[in-house]
Amino acid sequence: MILGRYLPGVSWVHRLDARTKFILSMLFIFVIFMANNIYGYLFATAFVALSIIMTGLGFKVFFNGLKPLAMLMLITTFLQLFFMNTGTVLVHWWIFTITTDGVINSVIVFVRFMLIIMFTTILTLTTPPLEVADAMESLMSPLRKIGVPVSELALMVSIALRFVPTLMDEAQSIMNAQRARGVAFNEGGLIQRAKSYVPLLIPLFVNAIKRAIELGDAMEARGYRDGEHRTKFRVLKYTKIDGVAFAAFFIFAIGLFATRFI
Numbered sequence: 001m002i003l004g005r006y007l008p009g010v011s012w013v014h015r016l017d018a019r020t021k022f023i024l025s026m027l028f029i030f031v032i033f034m035a036n037n038i039y040g041y042l043f044a045t046a047f048v049a050l051s052i053i054m055t056g057l058g059f060k061v062f063f064n065g066l067k068p069l070a071m072l073m074l075i076t077t078f079l080q081l082f083f084m085n086t087g088t089v090l091v092h093w094w095i096f097t098i099t100t101d102g103v104i105n106s107v108i109v110f111v112r113f114m115l116i117i118m119f120t121t122i123l124t125l126t127t128p129p130l131e132v133a134d135a136m137e138s139l140m141s142p143l144r145k146i147g148v149p150v151s152e153l154a155l156m157v158s159i160a161l162r163f164v165p166t167l168m169d170e171a172q173s174i175m176n177a178q179r180a181r182g183v184a185f186n187e188g189g190l191i192q193r194a195k196s197y198v199p200l201l202i203p204l205f206v207n208a209i210k211r212a213i214e215l216g217d218a219m220e221a222r223g224y225r226d227g228e229h230r231t232k233f234r235v236l237k238y239t240k241i242d243g244v245a246f247a248a249f250f251i252f253a254i255g256l257f258a259t260r261f262i
Helices: 018-034 038-055 059-080 100-126 129-139 141-146 150-180 190-196 198-221 240-261
Strands: 089-093 096-099
Touching: 018 100, 018 129, 018 240, 038 059, 038 100, 038 240, 059 100, 096 100, 100 129, 129 141, 129 150, 141 150, 150 198, 190 198
Parallel strands: none
Antiparallel strands: 089 096
């Protein structure tokens, strides 16, 4: 799983300010909903593909990141089939009805979900977790005036992002060890498969607690104190390429809106 992993590089996307990538990632989640036809989604797909190419990391890395979320995406897409009753009826069984509009809506949700995941993954792949935390702290700094612990929230998000790949690696190691002992995770029915994952949870939970304790001890040893002002080795600073990135995204948003009238 690539969520939370930073892959070093020298692309212009890597050189963007972390705040720029964070803001554009959040804006993309809202802007993608402007697409309402195939032209809009093709345009959005082309924009995401171009963004991935500019990272210099390759498409394979990003598609690998979709695998852990494949089941969630498929379940979400499947449920969308039954949320719309308009259009031509394709299948009707008991209280369930699948229509052409339901199928179209499911495809739209799947594509939208995939594009959002792939575009926002650019943030974590091209930005060190510490810079992500610094970006969040900088963007949320006005909330300090109303007593919001901005630094602590940013640190929590940074640690959470960093722990995701760590826990996935731990889970994979435990699964490999249990497979060596004869556990079959992919055999049997749905209930049987779910039961086979139960022995995985306890050691994974124990390891997560151990890592959390070790991290807390390491932070204390380095002088971290809750509520204290933290200095930064690398100061965030906007440059010309950040302006180019915002301009490019603005053009994309206008183009995506224009596809609504095709």
